[in-house]
Amino acid sequence: MSLLGIAVLVLGFVLRANPLLIVLASAIVTGLAAAWSPGADASTYVQAGTGTLAAFGKAFHANRYVSVVWLVLAAIGTLERLGLQERARTWIAGVHAATVGRLLGVYFVLRQVTSALGLTSLGGHAQMVRPLVAPMAEGAAEARYGPLPDRVRFAIRAHCAAADNIALFFGEDIFIAIASILLIKGFLEQSGIVVEPFALSRWAIPTAVAALVVHLVRLWLFDRRLQRTLGAKEDAK
């Protein structure tokens, strides 16, 4: 019965409900289902419902440090107002070898290497992608092909976000003191298996190499696609 909460997640997903609503509903249903018994009366369910809501509220309050990171936006917003994005665009236009694929490839490698050294906070969507990486990628494409159609502009932006995520995910696990490695270590210890963090983190290296190869190939293909669709038009002029 306690799996009803998972069913709510699936259902909410299919119905495309607001994710916040899905999450809360799933928690409450899990609590109610746990209290289910053939002879239970209404007051049992009311108690189970309020109990779950209180447990959720307690956890929400305890986890509010997760949302503190948005303070970064105060500094980024101020710098944007001062022209940070415009500066990034002009700067990259001066680098003639720059293409979207090469720029994102370099960013991917830097992001993966620094994440593997535990420096995960050096990148990120609010700190790096929106203010610097995306304007640079658009700037590189504009310098080569002139004004971009909206469709291409949005495709480039999505690639910027994707490069940041993929490089982070398949870099950070090589570092021994990252949350996921510590979680695995703790979980195995509870089951009576002792492993060193290094024994775990080195097995993240093969996947990291695969991620690098796969994604660099995709960025190269993306460059070729831009050249085919936009470059041809440029030559025709």
Next chain:
Amino acid sequence: MIALPHLYVLGGVFFAGTAWFAAQDAANPRRFVASSFWLLLALSFLVGDRLGDLGNGVLVVGLVALATYGLGKGGTATSQPEERRASAQRHGDALFLVALVIPGTALAGTLVAKNTPWGGRLIDPAQATLVSLVLGVLIALAVVFAWLRPKFAGAGSPALVPLREGARLVSTVGWAAILPQMLASLGVVLLGAGVGKQVGLIFSEHLALDTRFAAVAAYGIGMAFFTVLMGNAFAAFPVMTAAVGLPVLVQRFHGDPAVVCAIGMLSGFCGTLLTPMAANFNVVPANLLDLPDRNAAINSVIRTQAPTALVLLAVNILLMQWLAFR
């Protein structure tokens, strides 16, 4: 020592400021809904300690109700493009330097807090990165005002500019801003109800995992699938590893637990790339980059990531098959 309670006060002030500016945003027909949402979040940060567990739960219900009704889309009033271009020319590469102050301080502060005795007295070592990140924000803003001496045309008091611009950006992120916090709380509730054990029972009763490859594939795909549902590989890992990883792969087929778990977690990360539930990775950037399909379940960030994610999931399953049973 600077620790979490100080950050909570700053966070509370920031979200209260967001509520204030959201209420004045005439371009948003639902500006009071949006304003109430940020005000509730500010209350959680500032007085949540005094609300009690049930009080905080009711506050969450309020946040969810407002978000489900819809926060509307605000205007993006900021400086004009010409002003920004002129300003970019005037300040040049100094803008990059200031932007790098934030990660630089986060990095230096973390190292100092963990490795020196005086650093540990200045910055709470348990939350070193978060505290240092926020310090970086404050230092970067101080550098902006002391060094660049910007002229903010028509923005009212210059001291309010960081709050106003931060509010503009966090409004762009919208309700997705609290989804990570909500998912962490759901994880606590599911753990308390013993959901992991139940999933294990279902796998062992209904799936015939009698060949090694079938078990490896079930674990890898299961990790990715539960991560898609829960938005977080950390939540899926205890469930799937207790269900399949340890009892089948390690105990029955004698796999190396370090390899099984390490690559299992990475299979989960492939799921993270595919799901709108992983809001801070997939929805927040779509909002921040103003992508037109940002409200779609499968937005263009997820679609761009999907080919790499699916190839890597297959790679992970093959790697586990080769490396875990030598």
